[in-house]
Amino acid sequence: GNSVTQMEGPVTLSEEAFLTINCTYTATGYPSLFWYVQYPGEGLQLLLKATKADDKGSNKGFEATYRKETTSFHLEKGSVQVSDSAVYFCALTPNQAGTALIFGKGTTLSVSS
Amino acid sequence: DAGVIQSPRHEVTEMGQEVTLRCKPISGHNSLFWYRQTMMRGLELLIYFNNNVPIDDSGMPEDRFSAKMPNASFSTLKIQPSEPRDSAVYFCASNTHGSYNEQFFGPGTRLTVL
Numbered sequence: 001g002n003s004v005t006q007m008e009g010p011v012t013l014s015e016e017a018f019l020t021i022n023c024t025y026t027a028t029g030y031p032s033l034f035w036y037v038q039y040p041g042e043g044l045q046l047l048l049k050a051t052k053a054d055d056k057g058s059n060k061g062f063e064a065t066y067r068k069e070t071t072s073f074h075l076e077k078g079s080v081q082v083s084d085s086a087v088y089f090c091a092l093t094p095n096q097a098g099t100a101l102i103f104g105k106g107t108t109l110s111v112s113s
Numbered sequence: 114d115a116g117v118i119q120s121p122r123h124e125v126t127e128m129g130q131e132v133t134l135r136c137k138p139i140s141g142h143n144s145l146f147w148y149r150q151t152m153m154r155g156l157e158l159l160i161y162f163n164n165n166v167p168i169d170d171s172g173m174p175e176d177r178f179s180a181k182m183p184n185a186s187f188s189t190l191k192i193q194p195s196e197p198r199d200s201a202v203y204f205c206a207s208n209t210h211g212s213y214n215e216q217f218f219g220p221g222t223r224l225t226v227l
Contacts (some may be wrong), residue, residue, distance in 0.1 A: 042220060042221075043204055043221050044204070102158075103155060103156040
């Protein structure tokens with residue numbers, strides 16, 4: 001079946017530190033991969049996506065590369081800010097357009113100044 | 114665009130009562146998804162619709178839960194009777210069927226069943 005595993009949090013960092021949140025997946029075929037972010041009290045927002053192997057998604061200083069050989073889509077940011085404090089979800093859709101997202105359990109990031 | 118609209122934002126009810134959650138997807142989107150978020154289980158898909166037709170309801174916990182989409186601009190998720198273990202945040206999301214585009218999420222309804 002299809003599933004997503006991401007590192008458990010919380011992750012606590014100081015401002016300007018380097019961030020990595022690990023995500024691995026299990027899927028048949030070639031899924032599309034996503035990172036969503038949830039700020040306190042809000043719904044989820046798409047942060048970045050990649051639809052095929054070796055694609056790199058990027059947005060707001062965050063990056064993730066679709067690695068088929070390691071079935072991974074790790075989220076990275078070179079210098080985090082307090083405003084990046086949120087819950088981050090890795091997700092996939094199977095290679096069938098119009099289907100639902102399968103989410104990881106989420107990783108809480110807390111950045112202090 | 115106003116985005117996905119959900120109502121109410123917060124609902125507190127007593128066990129055994131009927132609860133109805135509402136969602137208005139983004140205009141032009143023809144896929145709609147209902148998710149539930151809890152600390153224990155994370156984000157779970159309950160049901161999704163394409164062109165107002167339910168496609169996959171395997172995530173609906175039990176018969177107490179039902180969802181409808183009578184037209185392209187409105188969907189409801191009903192719980193009858195409600196139980197304390199139904200307490201969660203319920204999200205609605207929409208996108209365009211047949212694409213890999215992002216799903217746009219509403220702000221969620223926080224349900225508390227006493």
